[in-house]
Amino acid sequence: MFPSIPQRDLKASYLAHKKEIDDAMKAVLSSGRYILGERVRNFERRLASFLGVEFAIGVASGTDALEIALRACGIGPGDAVITVSHTAVATVAAIELVGAKPILIDVDPLTYTMDPDSLELAIKQFKMTQRIKAVIPVHLYGNPADMPKIIQIAEKNKLFVIEDCAQSLGARISNKKTGAWGHLSTFSFYPTKNLGAAGDGGAVATSNIKLAQKVRMLREYGWKTRYISDLPGKNSRLDELQAAILSIKIGYLEKENNLRRKIADLYNSLLLHKGLLTPEVKIGSRHVYHQYVIRSQKRNRLQRYLDSRGIRTLIHYPVPIHLQPAYKNRILVSAGGLSNTEKICKEILSLPVYPELTIGQIKLICHSIAQFYKEML
Numbered sequence: 001m002f003p004s005i006p007q008r009d010l011k012a013s014y015l016a017h018k019k020e021i022d023d024a025m026k027a028v029l030s031s032g033r034y035i036l037g038e039r040v041r042n043f044e045r046r047l048a049s050f051l052g053v054e055f056a057i058g059v060a061s062g063t064d065a066l067e068i069a070l071r072a073c074g075i076g077p078g079d080a081v082i083t084v085s086h087t088a089v090a091t092v093a094a095i096e097l098v099g100a101k102p103i104l105i106d107v108d109p110l111t112y113t114m115d116p117d118s119l120e121l122a123i124k125q126f127k128m129t130q131r132i133k134a135v136i137p138v139h140l141y142g143n144p145a146d147m148p149k150i151i152q153i154a155e156k157n158k159l160f161v162i163e164d165c166a167q168s169l170g171a172r173i174s175n176k177k178t179g180a181w182g183h184l185s186t187f188s189f190y191p192t193k194n195l196g197a198a199g200d201g202g203a204v205a206t207s208n209i210k211l212a213q214k215v216r217m218l219r220e221y222g223w224k225t226r227y228i229s230d231l232p233g234k235n236s237r238l239d240e241l242q243a244a245i246l247s248i249k250i251g252y253l254e255k256e257n258n259l260r261r262k263i264a265d266l267y268n269s270l271l272l273h274k275g276l277l278t279p280e281v282k283i284g285s286r287h288v289y290h291q292y293v294i295r296s297q298k299r300n301r302l303q304r305y306l307d308s309r310g311i312r313t314l315i316h317y318p319v320p321i322h323l324q325p326a327y328k329n330r331i332l333v334s335a336g337g338l339s340n341t342e343k344i345c346k347e348i349l350s351l352p353v354y355p356e357l358t359i360g361q362i363k364l365i366c367h368s369i370a371q372f373y374k375e376m377l
């Protein structure tokens, strides 16, 4: 009865650039070079220049990017790293993968990104008992975290800043891109991200040559010279097929991010219901809407209602990390509590947003939401 509208459409992104991608795939296959070749180097240069940083290094996933960035800072067992609980589990998992202890803090109630006050409180709370080495702000949904404040606090306390930009490629504060603020920044090219591969991929970016060299070594067995490990490293390489796709798609990223922003503007202008909150963006920030997330106290009912009309939505994320079975009761959390995090998880809903979504589809989604609120009265 209702045409189905998916929450995301990965095939549409392939079809939008089909000819270029098909040709590039054939060229890679016939080249005989499949790992860390010319296409990876080319993509790394383009990513660095897009971000306005000196170096970008391709790795196998966003999780690996975080793990390698932490290792490059010399972070390991006995160290602690502060991040938010309202994030993808990968952010927290990476901290434990290097043997360090995550300390989870609250988010700002409007932007849903790291609350600088909560950061200061956690540093005070834990600095006598934990060796805090770094802070990982997450630019969740594509909305930049408050980097000027976070960097100020980090500098005062001599902490490394690693930006988790998995959802924010192309976002910026003033004219500086997310990923150009911290000592290091990490990216994921998981197919759903704004710049998505046809498989897994990731990158680490930095303007510090020493950190860049370390990341480069760590992604391939700690080699500086082939077969000689100067550091204990791992295998986390980006392959030529993914790099070829990413090099094509990065050329369209600004245009596609602008389409996402147009969709968000249209949603913002049509979703004016009492009890429904649309995303907040700080003045001077550019949000790239990896997700368009609304808030409603009737979230579960609204989601079911939309689902019955063929409109698929998702929840990013339904359970904060500090309450998930793998972490509950053992993870360090700030004494101030995580009340914003716990409250918003019950109210957030990610509507469909992708460059190929049509105006007709957006209007249909908004009409259904209006209908829901009318029936609620």
Ligand SMILES: *Cc1c(COP(=O)(O)O)cnc(C)c1O
Binding pocket: 061, 062, 063, 064, 087, 088, 090, 091, 138, 140, 164, 166, 167, 188, 189, 190, 200, 201, 202
């Ligand atoms: C996707 C994502 C990651 C992890 O990336 P993978 O490539 O899936 O390992 C990390 N952090 C955030 C915020 C993400 O959205």
